[in-house]
Amino acid sequence: MLHVDNISVMLGATEIFHQLSLDLATGEVVSVVGPSGSGKTTLLRAIAGLQPLVSGRIFVSERDVTGIPTYRRGIGMVFQDNQLFSHLSVFDNIAYSLRIKNTLKATRQRQVDDMLRLVGLAGFGKRSTTELSGGEAKRVAVARSLAAEPEVLLLDEPLTGLDGELHRRLLEDLSVLLRERGTTVVHVTHDHAEACELSNRIVDIRTLSH
Amino acid sequence: MSTSRSPYRASAPALALFPALAIAVFVIWPLANIFSRALSWDAISRLSRNSSIHQVLWFSTWQALASTLITLLVATPTTYILARYRFVGKRMLLALVTIPFVLPTVVVGAAFLAVLPNSMHRSLAAILIAHTYFNIAVVVRMVGRRWEQISPLLTDAAATLGASPLRTFRTVTLPILATSIRSAAAVIFLLCFTSYGIIRILGGPSRATLEVEIYTRAVQLGDLPGAAVLSLFQLVILAIAMWWWIQPTPGANNLARIQMYATVPRTVRQRLVVYVVGTATAIVISVPLVMVFVRSVTTGSGVSLKAWRMILGNHATGLGTRPPLAAFWTSLQFAITTACLAGVFGLAAAGAIAYGNRRIGQLEALVMLPLATSAVTLGLGLLITFDSGITDLRSRWIMIPIAHSLVALPVVVRVILPVIRSVPQGVRDAAATLGATPWQMWMTIDRSLITRAWVMSLAFAGAISLGEFGASSFLTRRTSATLPTEIARLLGRPGDLVQTQAFVLASLLIVFIAVSLFAVDGLRPDRVAT
DSSP states (O other): OEEEEEEEEETEEEEEEEEEEEEEEEEEEEEEEETTTHHHHHHHHHHHHHSSSSSSEEEEEEOOOTTGGGGGGOOEETTTTTTTTTBBHHHHOOOOOHHHHTTOHHHHHHHHHHHHHTTTTEEEEEEEEGGOOOHHHHHHHHHHHHHTSEEEEEEETTTTTOHHHHHHHHHHHHHHHHHTTTTTEEEEEEEEHHHHHOEEEEEEEGGOOO | OOOOTTTTTTGHHHHHHHHHHHHIIIIHHHHHHHHHHHHHHHHHHHHHHHHHHHHHHHHHHHHHHHHHHEEEEEEEEHHHHHHOOOOOOOOOOHHHHHHHHHSSSHHHHHHHHHHSSGTTTTTTHHHHHHHHHHHHHHHHHHHHHHHHTTTTHHHHHHHHTTHHHHIIIIIHHHHHHHHHHHHHHHHOOOOOOHHHHHHHHHHHOOOHHHHHHHHHIISSSHHHHHHHHHHHHHHHHHHHHHHHHHHHOTTTTSSSSSSOOOOOOSSHHHHHHHHHHHHHHHHHHHHHHHHHHHTTTTTTTTOHHHHHHHHHHOOSSSTTTOHHHHHHHHHHHHHHHHHHHHHHHHHHHHHHHSSSOOHHHHHHHHHHHHHHHOHHHHHHHHHHSSSSGGGGGTTTTTHHHHHHHHHHHHHHHHHHHHHHHOOOHHHHHHHHHHHOOOOHHHIIIIIHHHHHHHHHHHHHHHHHHHHHHHHHHOOOOOOGOHHHHHHHHHHTTTTTTHHHHHHHHHHHHHHHHHHHHHHHHSSGGGGOOO
């Protein structure tokens, strides 16, 4: 499903990683672990097309997406700090990609309601994103990305900053949700326990480069 | 959460007393005077039937709307590169863009007389171009400040959800900028609706805003009741525009955190955009300024320094007139007096607002009153209030610096107040535990932290005084002409050499204002080592 082929990325004069490769099968959830500053977030940004490559190619379902802009790649991303649109309600955040696809209003309403139920936030649609707790905001961010039905979903330290019980509950929910939907996921974290719970396979970013 | 009580609270009422008194005497009383004179049914019904007044009102409104729209569109690319990118010369470009806004409107008017072909002088196009030029800084400062706080991750998030750059701009960036765009639009509308200097220079006899009409009625036609009715009417419109300006937009201000996100342009396209827009902006802003200097050495017979020699040689321009250079010294005296008055009253007002309780804090709205009143209305109010008996201050030279101080007061308070408020209470608490009395605490802690901002506000007040034209038009006499009123007088007179002398004075004023700005820039907190 996702084939990252020998990509290299520079930030200014610093080479973040050199000729990194990674393959994911359809529906596979892979956790990429590594210490802070090892380039985990940069890897996700490169896959999403938010970070230019020095060399290498990226394929999604055997389609070369290397030169394709982010908004046409079909790759979704949940950002570490959610990046919810604070000028839009919870409903409008989740409906954002559906509006872009010109989905009919009734269908849109149904899909957002389904998504809200799926992440355990039924009835939250009209709320402002600024009224949400950390866990609720994270659920909205996940729902927003899933509503776009991406071929590959990228999770950037999705549970960082959440405290013990909330972290555990959200991790369980996320794990069930991703497996049920069969989403192909690249998940980066520095937390080995979280990686074990969520993924089929764990790789250390330092072992991916040549 | 509890906050410590200010150790200076006891002194707040005394600090508030003098600024409040000054505003009551020199703003509220004159305004009340205008109101009471406007309550003549005769004047109201006479003006409401006058078709030329309808025309003035219509022209004031639609030229202000058109100027606002054009400024927003023209300033967007410059605002974009200054808000989103870090590049060599950015600071200089930002200072350059700010210059037209701090220049006296008379000088901006003169600059466009120098730049535009004769066929465009006294035309609507000239007014719209000059208004746009003057107000670009409002968009760059107000919208740009918001734009640079939008995290690129937010637009990245939209991209990962399938939004194209244009769509991202429309659905994410623009809604977040909405409040600042509305505020900028309201400020530009207010400035253009009350435009005076630019219209007087570039408008010609058939184009007058309410502000110009108020002046014409009061000074040229001697119709004080008519001018008072129009002032009252203008005040109402300004109040509506200001009310619209301060309306909050739910959700639009909810950025997660205040942080600046300007980045170095990475791609070739980004670099090209920054280079092209930056260069074009620098050229557009500089050319009118340069042309003022060029025009000051150009007469019908070619390049000549005759006008400079006449000005610097202190020659009068006609019988019974003072040499134009005298206006330069008068302006300088007024600027220094204004800086002193506005500096002292502004510091006292800012201190009272910051240290006092909520009731005294309402002084903040009071000191902003001169901002909501146009300078011409203020001048008219002072003219009709202080013209007889024991209050006959009209003929005294101090009246003009008082008017200038009132115009400068809101700016002085706006500069000092945030700095006073930012002094950490913990530092004062520490001083108190070391035995400092409130006075010692203020002298050793607050004063040292506030001084730079205060000196900066003095420079602003001086610059405002140097360029003030609206109130000065009412209050200056032949012996107390200021640089802007002298420039307007010379531009209104026939004769190539006389007009060239106006450009010499405008050049001097540009240099003076630029030096003041440079001084202010050197005092900005981010230029100061800590």
